[in-house]
Amino acid sequence: MKIELRNITKRFGNVLANDDVSVTVEAGTIHGILGENGAGKSTLVKIISGFIGRDRGTIILDEKPGEIKTPAAAIRAGIGMLHQDPLDFPTLSVLDNFMIGREGGKDKTSSIVLPKKLATKELKYLASDFNFSLDVNEILGNLTVGERQQLEILRLLSLGVNTLIFDEPTTGISASQKDALFAAMRKLADSGKSLIFVSHKLEDVAVLCDRVTVMRQGKVVGEAEIPCPENRLVEMMFGRELASPNKPKTATAEVALQLHNIILKTDRLTIEIEKLTIQSGEVIGLAGLEGSGQRLLLLMCAGLLPATSGNLIINGQDMTNQTYQNYLKAGVGFLPADRLKEGLVNGLTIQDHVALRQSIGRRSFVNWKETLTVTKDKISLFNIRGKADSKVERLSGGNQQRTQLALLPIPLNLLLMEHPTRGLDIESAIWVWQQLIARCQTGTTILFTSSDLDEIVQYSDRILVFSGGNVSAPIDTKELTVNKLGQMIGGKFEDGGLGTGD
Numbered sequence: 001m002k003i004e005l006r007n008i009t010k011r012f013g014n015v016l017a018n019d020d021v022s023v024t025v026e027a028g029t030i031h032g033i034l035g036e037n038g039a040g041k042s043t044l045v046k047i048i049s050g051f052i053g054r055d056r057g058t059i060i061l062d063e064k065p066g067e068i069k070t071p072a073a074a075i076r077a078g079i080g081m082l083h084q085d086p087l088d089f090p091t092l093s094v095l096d097n098f099m100i101g102r103e104g105g106k107d108k109t110s111s112i113v114l115p116k117k118l119a120t121k122e123l124k125y126l127a128s129d130f131n132f133s134l135d136v137n138e139i140l141g142n143l144t145v146g147e148r149q150q151l152e153i154l155r156l157l158s159l160g161v162n163t164l165i166f167d168e169p170t171t172g173i174s175a176s177q178k179d180a181l182f183a184a185m186r187k188l189a190d191s192g193k194s195l196i197f198v199s200h201k202l203e204d205v206a207v208l209c210d211r212v213t214v215m216r217q218g219k220v221v222g223e224a225e226i227p228c229p230e231n232r233l234v235e236m237m238f239g240r241e242l243a244s245p246n247k248p249k250t251a252t253a254e255v256a257l258q259l260h261n262i263i264l265k266t267d268r269l270t271i272e273i274e275k276l277t278i279q280s281g282e283v284i285g286l287a288g289l290e291g292s293g294q295r296l297l298l299l300m301c302a303g304l305l306p307a308t309s310g311n312l313i314i315n316g317q318d319m320t321n322q323t324y325q326n327y328l329k330a331g332v333g334f335l336p337a338d339r340l341k342e343g344l345v346n347g348l349t350i351q352d353h354v355a356l357r358q359s360i361g362r363r364s365f366v367n368w369k370e371t372l373t374v375t376k377d378k379i380s381l382f383n384i385r386g387k388a389d390s391k392v393e394r395l396s397g398g399n400q401q402r403t404q405l406a407l408l409p410i411p412l413n414l415l416l417m418e419h420p421t422r423g424l425d426i427e428s429a430i431w432v433w434q435q436l437i438a439r440c441q442t443g444t445t446i447l448f449t450s451s452d453l454d455e456i457v458q459y460s461d462r463i464l465v466f467s468g469g470n471v472s473a474p475i476d477t478k479e480l481t482v483n484k485l486g487q488m489i490g491g492k493f494e495d496g497g498l499g500t501g502d
């Protein structure tokens with residue numbers, strides 16, 4: 001289906017999120033929408049898929065005016081969307097989630113078993129067609145982000161859509177899931193479907209899209225056929241070229257973190273680390289497929305997951321079995337991946353979050369006047385597009401991430417982060433790392449995970465690779481390339497790794 005958007009305008013209060021946006025997506029192509037954080041990408045695709053209304057503008061589908069007022073109407077018109085933050089039901093099974101949105105059978109007396117049987121068959125057929133492996137009876141909450149996304153694609157296809165919109169689908173999925181996703185997208189386009197791919201990652205747009213529209217501050221600032229030189233796209237996105245900082249040496253001779261004979265166990269995974277010493281000021285990248293134990297290590301160092309055995313020493317202090325409060329007192333900070341479930345509280349404003357953060361360890365009433373000043377400073381320093389009284393769920397994905405970063409206490413001895421720049425555009429990611437490196441120069445030690453191997457290689461001093469239940473010995477980043485790291489993530493280590501586990 002050919003989709004033409006003409007003069008779409010949408011205002012939220014005094015933010016003009018979409019300002020006279022016109023884009024044409026041809027049938028059988030993958031059309032990229034590229035832009036910095038807060039550029040208005042999600043707003044635009046939410047309008048096309050019926051999740052929000054527009055103030056002005058028309059949508060034309062195959063030369064006919066399309067009235068899309070609700071998500072259900074969009075699906076009937078053949079348009080389905082995968083959201084930046086998934087909207088599925090974690091406590092239900094894969095199959096139940098697959099069946100959401102279907103019309104009930106007309107014959108009310110017919111048993112529910114038959115549609116379930118049919119749906120199972122259809123799901124299995126579709127999954128094998130796209131090389132997705134999904135267990136139909138698994139509870140959705142146990143799936144990785146990538147698997148949930150695969151399920152959502154299949155669900156929308158089974159509802160008969162011929163246009164699929166993906167809002168930043170590559171954040172939080174593994175490299176192999178990304179390959180499977182891109183292959184599926186290409187296959188869908190080749191079969192005549194229209195795809196819209198929202199991203200701020202140039203390299204993804206470059207390998208996947210046929211054409212790209214670039215947005216900045218609510219407006220379309222350019223369009224290009226792919227291939228297109230990367231620096232031209234960067235200039236369109238930001239109005240200038242960008243230079244990445246080089247990571248200076250920040251590690252000192254002091255020891256920040258020591259692990260002895262650590263065993264970390266969940267019902268799925270056992271991680272063993274016999275001995276690990278990390279210097280103060282050092283940046284350690286934790287590389288590996290999602291769910292390979294990186295998170296367990298971070299949670300343990302944050303005081304949020306007790307080790308089954310072993311000792312953890314932070315700045316000379318034995319922290320084994322200490323309370324979370326004591327970890328906070330020891331200057332340990334944690335930035336979780338799931339910003340709307342673990343990092344931020346839905347329904348609360350940016351100022352509420354600052355107040356919460358300030359109240360840790362204090363026994364007095366909140367001084368709202370002081371909090372407002374602090375909040376305004378943080379909003380301006382972290383360049384958050386939002387106000388002190390903006391509810392966090394109303395912020396764009398990238399601005400939620402900035403808010404999480406702004407809430408981290410200064411100073412910190414040990415900073416543990418999952419995907420610190422997830423959802424950020426390149427300019428913001430560079431800026432965030434400049435701030436993080438400045439923290440390291442004052443002695444903060446960083447351990448972080450990222451599914452972006454370039455980020456790991458660019459900013460880590462040493463890297464631990466997690467693969468198949470093993471943890472590698474720390475590898476000096478100078479000895480690594482992104483390709484070599486990718487191979488290690490998928491394979492075994494030559495030296496047997498840090499633990500003695502199999």
Ligand SMILES: Nc1ncnc2c1ncn2[C@@H]1O[C@H](COP(=O)(O)OP(=O)(O)OP(=O)(O)O)[C@@H](O)[C@H]1O
Nearest residue numbers: 012017037038039040041042043385394396397398
């Ligand atoms: N429901 C809402 N209420 C108020 N403001 C909103 C709402 N949704 C979006 N905005 C504002 O509109 C602007 C555009 O947001 P949008 O989510 O479309 O950006 P984006 O390009 O998707 O950014 P990102 O890359 O960070 O996801 C932002 O300033 C955002 O704060």
Ligand SMILES: [Mg+2]
Nearest residue numbers: 042084396397
């Ligand atoms: Mg967005």
